[in-house]
Amino acid sequence: MSKAKGTTEDPKALIHESYQIEGITLSECRSIFLDWALSLPLEEDTGAAIKTLLERYGDDAPDHPMSQVLREGQGGMTAPRRRGGWRGRTRN
Numbered sequence: 001m002s003k004a005k006g007t008t009e010d011p012k013a014l015i016h017e018s019y020q021i022e023g024i025t026l027s028e029c030r031s032i033f034l035d036w037a038l039s040l041p042l043e044e045d046t047g048a049a050i051k052t053l054l055e056r057y058g059d060d061a062p063d064h065p066m067s068q069v070l071r072e073g074q075g076g077m078t079a080p081r082r083r084g085g086w087r088g089r090t091r092n
Helices: 016-022 028-038 046-058 065-075 085-088
Strands: none
Touching: 016 028, 016 046, 016 085, 028 065, 046 065
């Protein structure tokens, strides 16, 4: 692996490195994505970071498993819904 310096969107260069790994699987990319998401600063806009990373890497490698994972991450960037009160505590 190359020693890549992180960026605002990819502080540990995890996404960058995933694109360098020959034969990486979708499952491995999902694991790396989770580590990447947990390494982002709280104030970082995750949706904007994913968009930037897709523009940086996904255009050149649209069929790469990490490109697929990043696209999936874009679709899942909605605010979580939580039911409060007694409805949040009851089993369905």
